[in-house]
Amino acid sequence: MLYGSGGIAAATRVAVFSAALLGGAGLAQAQDASACGTDRTIDIAEMTWPSAAALARIHAKILETGYGCNVEVVTGDTVPTSSSMLSRGTPAIAPELWTSAIEQQWEKGIEEGKLVELADAITDGTVEGWFIPRYVQEANPELVKAEDVIARPDLFPDPEDPSKGRLYSCPPGWACELSTSALYEAYEMKDKWNLFSPGSGGALDASIARAFTREEPILFYYWGPTAILGKYDAVQLDLGEVKPDVYACNTDTDCDEPAAVTAYPSSPAVVGAASWVKEDAPNVAEYFSKVGLTNAQISELLVYGEENKADAAATAENFLKTKKDVWHQWVPEEVAAKVDASLN
Structure with a gap:
């Protein structure tokens, strides 16, 4: 026997004190985790x-x-x-x-x-690209790639020129105006499609909202996260692989290379x-x-x-x-x- 009764009591006091210290340390750590x-x-x-x-x-x-x-x-x-x-x-x-x-x-x-x-x-x-409403794709399930849509301008008629389709681009001065214009050129869409500039971000949003509300077809550039893509069920078209050098050239007004096809980088x-x-x-x-x-x-x-x-x-x-x-x-x-x- 190592301890007498007094020794046992002392040892007990030490154990209790140590436990209190450890408990206090644990509490302090918990409190610290919720402090600035x-x-x-x-x-x-x-x-x-x-x-x-x-x-x-x-x-x-x-x-x-x-x-x-x-x-x-x-x-x-x-x-x-x-x-x-x-x-x-x-x-x-x-x-x-x-x-x-x-x-x-x-x-x-x-x-x-x-x-x-x-x-x-x-x-x-982030998300950036060309979109169509899901209800349009459900009615035309073959529309998956950009080329699929480009081949069907009749499905997206320009209200001011129904003989051509309409692609809604970005407002003037935005970087996405350059990228969308470059893709429009690279896909050789000029003969069958009109590239429409909405004039402002608000005008672009209004055009998209109007089309979805009326369940009309629309092909448009957009990006996310945004309220538009949160509110409306839009499908992003497949633009192929991302080619960083091509995208850099497409968005650089000083680049002399011809426009080429690339997906938008995330x-x-x-x-x-x-x-x-x-x-x-x-x-x-x-x-x-x-x-x-x-x-x-x-x-x-x-x-x-x-x-x-x-x-x-x-x-x-x-x-x-x-x-x-x-x-x-x-x-x-x-x-x-x-x-x-x-x-x-």
């Missing part, structure tokens, strides 16, 4: 397009009310935001950064350790951050590593904004109220409970 972990302001870039703006507001609400972070939403756009993150470490987060437009700058920032990529903002990539859209976030606010970095959404999910959340004329903040609040099954998976239970309470 930094006193620095987490400034989030609200980009100028609807999906990025809504995502900025979603994340700001969760970080502020759930984690207790000091959060500021700041105006942003792809080039100035990435430049500021690289040179000044602010804003801290760009929740939907399309890096294809800043590829060299972004890679430089990663290599120098000034920028980090926390996750894919759009997990299945642009990466990531959650970009200043590198200090990962070092100084690991809980915030961990949170953003889980927040990716699919193209369809983002398009769906934008439908609410479009149908209700809601701004980014209202669109974000609707997502938080109606998609708890999605965003609750991003955070600890304690954080989710705090956000839910703030919404009520």
